Amino acid sequence: MGGAHAQLLLLVLFAWAWLFFAGALARGASGLHPVVLLPGFGCSQLDARLTDEFEPATAAPSCGGVPKGKKGWFRLWNNHTALQEDPTLVPCYAELLRLVYDPVAGDYRNVPGVETRVVAFGTTRGFGYGDPAMKNFCMEKLVRALEGVGYREGENLFGASYDFRYAAAAPGKESRVFSCFLSSLRVLVEQASERNGDAPVILVTHSFGGINANVFLRRSPLAWRRRYVKHFVMVSAGAGGGVSRLQFCGPSSSSPPTDPLSFADTGRSFAGVFSTLPSPKVFGDAPLVITRAKNYSAYDIPEYLKANGFSDGEVARYVTRVLPVTLDFSAPAVPMTCINGIGVPTAEKLVYWDGDFGAKPDEVLYGDGDGASNIASLLALDTLIGADPEQVYFRSVLIHNTSHGGAISDDFALDRLVNEVLEASRAILGQFVATAPRSIHGLKFTEQNKVV
Numbered sequence: 001m002g003g004a005h006a007q008l009l010l011l012v013l014f015a016w017a018w019l020f021f022a023g024a025l026a027r028g029a030s031g032l033h034p035v036v037l038l039p040g041f042g043c044s045q046l047d048a049r050l051t052d053e054f055e056p057a058t059a060a061p062s063c064g065g066v067p068k069g070k071k072g073w074f075r076l077w078n079n080h081t082a083l084q085e086d087p088t089l090v091p092c093y094a095e096l097l098r099l100v101y102d103p104v105a106g107d108y109r110n111v112p113g114v115e116t117r118v119v120a121f122g123t124t125r126g127f128g129y130g131d132p133a134m135k136n137f138c139m140e141k142l143v144r145a146l147e148g149v150g151y152r153e154g155e156n157l158f159g160a161s162y163d164f165r166y167a168a169a170a171p172g173k174e175s176r177v178f179s180c181f182l183s184s185l186r187v188l189v190e191q192a193s194e195r196n197g198d199a200p201v202i203l204v205t206h207s208f209g210g211i212n213a214n215v216f217l218r219r220s221p222l223a224w225r226r227r228y229v230k231h232f233v234m235v236s237a238g239a240g241g242g243v244s245r246l247q248f249c250g251p252s253s254s255s256p257p258t259d260p261l262s263f264a265d266t267g268r269s270f271a272g273v274f275s276t277l278p279s280p281k282v283f284g285d286a287p288l289v290i291t292r293a294k295n296y297s298a299y300d301i302p303e304y305l306k307a308n309g310f311s312d313g314e315v316a317r318y319v320t321r322v323l324p325v326t327l328d329f330s331a332p333a334v335p336m337t338c339i340n341g342i343g344v345p346t347a348e349k350l351v352y353w354d355g356d357f358g359a360k361p362d363e364v365l366y367g368d369g370d371g372a373s374n375i376a377s378l379l380a381l382d383t384l385i386g387a388d389p390e391q392v393y394f395r396s397v398l399i400h401n402t403s404h405g406g407a408i409s410d411d412f413a414l415d416r417l418v419n420e421v422l423e424a425s426r427a428i429l430g431q432f433v434a435t436a437p438r439s440i441h442g443l444k445f446t447e448q449n450k451v452v
């Protein structure tokens, strides 16, 4: 008994040491695993081009001649400078950003005559808001911090821009743009690995980028994930969205609006508009929207959307395309660390006493969270991911007094994040446990709600 035990221990130690040295060799001189970044909603820059099919009269009335002369590609999102200089462009850009649903194709697409593409896919140069005040929420400070510990753009640091207007659809539903993104991301991860002595990559995401990355991982074969993904660091993403996303109609904060996405026809047209609504799996029966006549829980969202003026078709698309993806949120089965802020007042219930959803809520009841994701959504990571037997390494770090954007830009949070990347680069535990058959090791590392 004791002998068998000792033998097993020796075997484990040997395997461990082998993996360590093989890993160190593979990573080459820098000793760092390559990092691929996925930024949050609205961070990826989009270029547009107008084709002959473009008819301002129908496609974008407010463009009335404005984009004439825009023959080639131009920066559609986010050309902050141009929009600041000429605010009359804002409604036009809003219309060019709009998506339409094509019932024949069963998919979303741009308005006719508008072609779009993400900028500088594969690099981190395609991220960033034109607005300097927003840059750090789009990973600018993170990129600099990673460069500070030895990461280099194009060598071991890569970026996966994506068109944030589109979103994952349930299996069997068409989602051409999102599927293309998944294929490009797969190739990027493989190339990043090959360029770094076949070392598997570390995915680092913020907000909506994490939701997309999790779909990406879950739709990749398990053997591929284990070969190519060393660690998944998901920042500012809960397991079930947030109540604040139920505010569709709040009046624009500035008038005239300076943000093309604040136009209801634009923001509400995106395939992703429903992707981070509160998940019934996380929020259950709790009343999230309170009116005199009726309360709405996460289960009542279809009815609530209808009451907010979404068409039957749009509501059906929430139910058939988006909700199955939300409900499918679960373990990526690669070593994972979730980093989230807490201690920031976060909308937990919206009171529209007279049911006038077009107005500001009469009252917003706040609870804990990061200002965007509710604490329930953050804690659900422990059960939906951490408790899954497939998930052999899971760590959840909650950072006090830190907001959704702060988790990726406050100095303290950034240090924590960079440390996590370096630790993942060094760690052999996650990798070893993930590749060893479960019946032998019996080891499972989970660290839940570690508050720092």
Ligand SMILES: *[C@@H]1O[C@H](CO)[C@@H](O)[C@H](O)[C@H]1NC(C)=O
Residues within 6 Å of the ligand: 074, 075, 079, 081, 082
């Ligand atoms: C933004 O628009 C202005 C004016 O149309 C143009 O000169 C500039 O090059 C654009 N910026 C980018 C990054 O394309």
Ligand SMILES: *[C@@H]1O[C@H](CO)[C@@H](O)[C@H](O)[C@H]1NC(C)=O
Residues within 6 Å of the ligand: 287, 290, 291, 292, 293, 294, 295
């Ligand atoms: C709605 O929820 C509130 C708060 O939980 C509760 O006090 C109220 O009785 C509910 N109203 C209805 C109509 O169910």
Ligand SMILES: *[C@@H]1O[C@H](CO)[C@@H](O)[C@H](O)[C@H]1NC(C)=O
Residues within 6 Å of the ligand: 401
């Ligand atoms: C929370 O953060 C703010 C700004 O980042 C700071 O001014 C404040 O002192 C912090 N509060 C606590 C309790 O740490």
